[in-house]
Amino acid sequence: MSDDIYREIILDHYRNPRNKGKVENADVTVHDSNPLCGDEIDIHLKVDEGVISDVKFEGKGCAISQASASMLTELVMGKDLKIVKDLKKEDMLENIGLTNLGPARIKCALLSLKVLKVSMVKYYSENDPQSAEQIRSESSLY
Amino acid sequence: MQRSIVNSYELRNDFPIFRKKINGKELVYLDNASTTQKPYTVIDSITDFYSNYNSNIHRAVYQLAEEATNMYEQSRGKIANFINVRPEEIIFTRNTTESINLIAHSWARTNLKKDDVIVITEIEHHSNIVPWQILCQERGTRLEYVGIDGNGFLDLEYMIELISSRKVKMVSLSHMSNVLGTIVPIERIIKIAHEHDIPVLVDGAQSVPHMPINVKNMDCDFLVFSAHKMLGPTGVGILYAKKEYLDKMPPFMGGGDMIKEVFKFHTNYNDVPYKFEAGTPNIADVVGFSAAIEYLERIGMENIRKHEIYLTEYALESMSSLDYITVYGPRDTKYRGGVISFNIADIHPHDLATIMNDHGIAIRSGHHCAQVLMERLDVPATSRASFYIYNTKEEIDKFVNAIKEAGRIFKI
Numbered sequence: 001m002s003d004d005i006y007r008e009i010i011l012d013h014y015r016n017p018r019n020k021g022k023v024e025n026a027d028v029t030v031h032d033s034n035p036l037c038g039d040e041i042d043i044h045l046k047v048d049e050g051v052i053s054d055v056k057f058e059g060k061g062c063a064i065s066q067a068s069a070s071m072l073t074e075l076v077m078g079k080d081l082k083i084v085k086d087l088k089k090e091d092m093l094e095n096i097g098l099t100n101l102g103p104a105r106i107k108c109a110l111l112s113l114k115v116l117k118v119s120m121v122k123y124y125s126e127n128d129p130q131s132a133e134q135i136r137s138e139s140s141l142y
Numbered sequence: 143m144q145r146s147i148v149n150s151y152e153l154r155n156d157f158p159i160f161r162k163k164i165n166g167k168e169l170v171y172l173d174n175a176s177t178t179q180k181p182y183t184v185i186d187s188i189t190d191f192y193s194n195y196n197s198n199i200h201r202a203v204y205q206l207a208e209e210a211t212n213m214y215e216q217s218r219g220k221i222a223n224f225i226n227v228r229p230e231e232i233i234f235t236r237n238t239t240e241s242i243n244l245i246a247h248s249w250a251r252t253n254l255k256k257d258d259v260i261v262i263t264e265i266e267h268h269s270n271i272v273p274w275q276i277l278c279q280e281r282g283t284r285l286e287y288v289g290i291d292g293n294g295f296l297d298l299e300y301m302i303e304l305i306s307s308r309k310v311k312m313v314s315l316s317h318m319s320n321v322l323g324t325i326v327p328i329e330r331i332i333k334i335a336h337e338h339d340i341p342v343l344v345d346g347a348q349s350v351p352h353m354p355i356n357v358k359n360m361d362c363d364f365l366v367f368s369a370h371k372m373l374g375p376t377g378v379g380i381l382y383a384k385k386e387y388l389d390k391m392p393p394f395m396g397g398g399d400m401i402k403e404v405f406k407f408h409t410n411y412n413d414v415p416y417k418f419e420a421g422t423p424n425i426a427d428v429v430g431f432s433a434a435i436e437y438l439e440r441i442g443m444e445n446i447r448k449h450e451i452y453l454t455e456y457a458l459e460s461m462s463s464l465d466y467i468t469v470y471g472p473r474d475t476k477y478r479g480g481v482i483s484f485n486i487a488d489i490h491p492h493d494l495a496t497i498m499n500d501h502g503i504a505i506r507s508g509h510h511c512a513q514v515l516m517e518r519l520d521v522p523a524t525s526r527a528s529f530y531i532y533n534t535k536e537e538i539d540k541f542v543n544a545i546k547e548a549g550r551i552f553k554i
Contacts, residue, residue: 001165002497006551015488037492038509038522060522062490063552105496 004100006063013067018074023054030119034111036104039065043115047123050081055116062108064098069112071096076116085120085135089113114139148441148449150534156181156437157532167502170537175320175348175481175528176506177370180434184373187433191426198422200399214425217432218415221380224435225365226356231388233381233418234428238347239269241366241381242314244418245343246273248391249364249383250312256282258311261304263288263296263326264518265319268511270345274314286310290518294322294471298331305335313342317349321510321526322471323454323481325349332361341387347371351530352450352479354443363387374434375427381418388414395420446531450480453529453538457482460542466554467545470519480529483510486545487554491525497548503541 023044033040039061046054055077057069075095076084089110093099098109117139124132154160157179162169171179191213197206199214215229222229235241254260260274264287274285288301304310313335318325332342341363346355350365351372357365364387369378383391393400393411397420402410411417438446454475461467466487472478486494491507498505506526509516516522527541 001500002548002551005496006493011552036508039492062492064493105492108492 005098005105007097009071009097010063010067013070014063017057017066017070019056019070019077020058021056022058023056026054028119028122030115030122032111032115032118034061034065034107037061037065037108039108039111041065041069041112041115043069043112043119045116045119045123047081052076052079052081052084057112057115059112061111064101064105065108065111068092068096068098068109072112072116081120081123084116085131086138087113146445146449146452148445148531150449150532153441154532154534156183158182158185160532164502164504165500170501170503170533170540172527172529172533172537172541173504173506174530174533175371175510175526177376178351178373178530179532180375181373181437183437184375184430184433188375188426188430191429195429196426199425200416210425213429213432214423217428220432220435224355224439225350225382226358227382228385230413230415231382231385233383233388233415234423235379235381236377236424237370237379238345238366238368239379241379242269242343242345243273244381244394245314245364245366245383246277248394248418249341249387250274250277250283251281252392254281254283254311257309258283259286259304259307259309260284261286261288261301261310261313261315263301263315264290265294265296265316265322265324265326265515266314266512267316267320267345267347268513269347270314270316270343271514283311284309287514288315290322290324290515293473294319294324295477296324296326298327301331302334305331305338305340310338310340313340314345315342316345316347318346318352318479318481319471319512319515320348320481321483321512321515321524323478323483324472325353325477325479328362329360336361348479348481351438352443353447357382369427369431369434372434373437374431375424377424378427378431385414388418391418393417393420397421399423441531449531450529451475453533453535454478454480454482456535457527457529457538457541460538461545464542464545464549466549470524481526482528483524483526485521485524486548487552489548489552489554491523493552494525494545494548497551498541498544501540501544501547503537503544505541 026044028045031042041059044056055073121132159179195210197210199211219229289297335342343364344362346367350367365382370376400420468485470483495507
């Protein structure tokens with residue numbers, strides 16, 4: 001029920017989002033929206049020597065979409081791209097503590113992960129088409 | 143406060159869906175601007191048609207086909223009578239959207255030319271925007287919007303100014319906003335448009351189900367609405383057009399039933415209204431719509447309007463006690479139907495709708511197919527509650543309590 005969804009931490013990330021804004025000299029920027037809700041997310045990604053050296057998001061929408069984007073950036077900041085590449089949606093939902101959403105709202109929670117994955121596909125497609133293809137084929141998000 | 147003579151508590155027994163529990167709670171259905179629930183009489187009439195009369199219409203000479211044809215045409219007659227027009231002026235479509243597309247495709251495409259102006263308003267549903275955009279791209283016609291003021295009222299002065307300019311060749315507008323509930327002064331606008339020989343299409347999707355409509359008094363040239371927003375089945379839309387227009391309009395789609403004689407390289411089309419009903423129509427649901435009209439007529443459209451004024455006033459009053467709610471649209475129920483769009487502090491409408499669902503309450507959240515209006519209101523989305531005959535005062539109490547609960551969860 002809603003008390004389990006809108007916990008303190010979700011409201012905190014919704015109202016005080018981490019890593020919100022643009023990244024100077026980002027390697028990739030990807031935008032996507034959820035046509036059902038109108039949630040919007042942009043992800044700016046900077047990669048140095050295979051590590052996510054900076055990631056920021058911009059967006060507007062419901063508490064679930066915006067808080068999960070904020071938490072996702074914290075989760076992947078400074079991580080090796082090879083590890084982030086394998087991040088499953090179940091792991092993401094587990095990590096942000098939103099495992100009890102219905103089919104309509106789960107799209108809100110996963111929008112930022114979808115945009116991040118597309119960002120990585122875009123990044124890899126230039127210098128590592130094999131990894132790009134791997135992310136594309138393993139992801140059931142798009 | 144005006145009282146209601148509609149006994150919504152008793153009426154609810156006529157609707158099987160209200161036996162269903164949502165999260166263990168009774169269903170509080172407040173998304174009637176989107177679609178309405180169906181009474182047994184409508185559901186039964188569809189079952190009855192398929193069980194006892196099913197056959198194709200307008201063709202075969204056997205008894206079953208004659209019965210089915212009669213039922214289909216009697217339904218046309220009932221709908222015509224409901225809005226006070228002639229049966230041959232009623233065309234069956236799939237929905238309001240298709241009805242508008244039919245006019246854009248058939249009448250407007252053949253009568254409007256480059257630089258002619260079509261006037262619409264900022265409160266329109268996407269279905270009364272996109273067909274005209276498509277036409278503009280194809281024919282070089284232009285769209286002009288009439289805006290709204292801070293209370294959701296149309297800028298009538300600008301409307302009159304536009305209509306008086308010689309470029310305007312058509313006005314197409316909602317009788318009632320699906321977001322703000324604004325009821326526009328439709329008869330006045332039509333009168334002014336006619337003084338300049340401009341035809342008017344009225345989108346009655348939100349008004350026809352909720353108030354008495356007399357087309358003879360309104361004098362619109364085209365009126366469109368949907369069965370499913372007035373207790374009827376999905377898949378049935380209505381296009382009313384004055385016969386003088388229908389006679390001159392080319393067909394929308396070609397095929398069976400819309401023809402008199404087909405030769406190898408040309409066809410003589412059928413008479414109005416059949417000219418516009420190509421292919422086997424949605425016979426059973428048209429018959430079902432007839433049962434919906436009977437149900438509404440038993441209650442009386444004047445009483446339905448009064449009941450919704452009563453509920454809307456009660457809801458607006460209850461909501462006004464919470465200072466973190468922003469309500470959009472006119473405050474005076476004389477100019478407002480039973481639709482309330484609102485926002486609560488920084489709670490996104492989708493989050494509110496999720497919390498409402500915990501309480502068995504169905505409200506709508508989003509842009510309501512009116513993104514032009516959302517831009518005008520400068521909000522990404524709103525929450526919307528919309529009422530009908532089966533809604534009660536107690537349901538509005540539950541709705542307002544759920545708003546308070548959302549305020550608690552979001553620590554407002």
